[in-house]
Amino acid sequence: MTDFALNADVRSDLGKGASRRLRRNANLIPAVIYGGDKAPQSISLLAKDVAKLIEDEAAFSHVIALNVAGTTETVLIKALQRHPAKSFVLHADFVRVVADQKxxxxxxxxxxxxxxxxxxxxxxxxxxxxxxxxxxxxxxxxxxxxxxxxxxxxxxxxxxxxxxxxxxxxxxxxxxxxxxxxxxxxxxxxxxxxx
The missing domain is CATH 2.170.120.20 (Ribosomal protein L25, C-terminal domain)
Known part of the structure; x- marks a missing residue:
């Protein structure tokens, strides 16, 4: 079984314009973590890290260790929004995994x-x-x-x-x-x- 991990940063600049700036200037992907007993959290990920992760189809059916500013969250990829022509990822949704919940x-x-x-x-x-x-x-x-x-x-x-x-x-x-x-x-x- 392969272990999957990603590093992420908390993002406070929200909205469509902020997401475009992230993608264009910093080569980052906006994302959201939700579920479990915590509030949704907006994060950003390096585009090259996400591209490398999704090269392996197993990443879509494995629990991923997501390191957000020093805190590790266990998550699953819930959805990826891709560019319609170039197929790179524009946005990612992750859902928290709780060990004793189906x-x-x-x-x-x-x-x-x-x-x-x-x-x-x-x-x-x-x-x-x-x-x-x-x-x-x-x-x-x-x-x-x-x-x-x-x-x-x-x-x-x-x-x-x-x-x-x-x-x-x-x-x-x-x-x-x-x-x-x-x-x-x-x-x-x-x-x-x-x-």
Missing amino acids: LTAHVPLHFINAETADAVKLQGGEVSHTMSEVEVSCLPQDLPEFIEVDLAKVAIGQTVHLSDLTVPAGVELVALAHGNDLAIANIHASRVQGE
């Missing part, structure tokens, strides 16, 4: 054995993914980095649903808890016929 987070799905499944390798089927991540509910220490979806035994025409996933102990799939057994992936016959 949290909800989006965890990526890793599809394994897709190329070696009999339906693909021998019968020429094609894999279609309908989801790339799932929302889970668990305690912070139980938060998985990713959830594997094994496609080895999936036949042509068969669909993999949330109920088919094997999740770690203490982790609950939010959609399944609400009675929605959503489709994740399927293998269908190829539309292109071989010569």
Whole structure:
């Protein structure tokens, strides 16, 4: 399990103009920490630190140690606002993590054995993914980095649903808890016929 950490400074200059000045002059990203039993706090982060952090997809499903002016907060990335054309981060929202309270987070799905499944390798089927991540509910220490979806035994025409996933102990799939057994992936016959 990788440890993630960021350094941040408290910001008192708020508003749209102040945020633009931060991004333009200081190469900083405005952000907010909220949740838990504390009041929301406005902070700023170095743009290059955030860019490096989000290169790893695991950062989105891990607890991050956020050092704000000497105080460490444990947080999750709740939302990132990106530039529409250049994809760099304009603003970040973090939610505080409380050790004994369940949290909800989006965890990526890793599809394994897709190329070696009999339906693909021998019968020429094609894999279609309908989801790339799932929302889970668990305690912070139980938060998985990713959830594997094994496609080895999936036949042509068969669909993999949330109920088919094997999740770690203490982790609950939010959609399944609400009675929605959503489709994740399927293998269908190829539309292109071989010569």
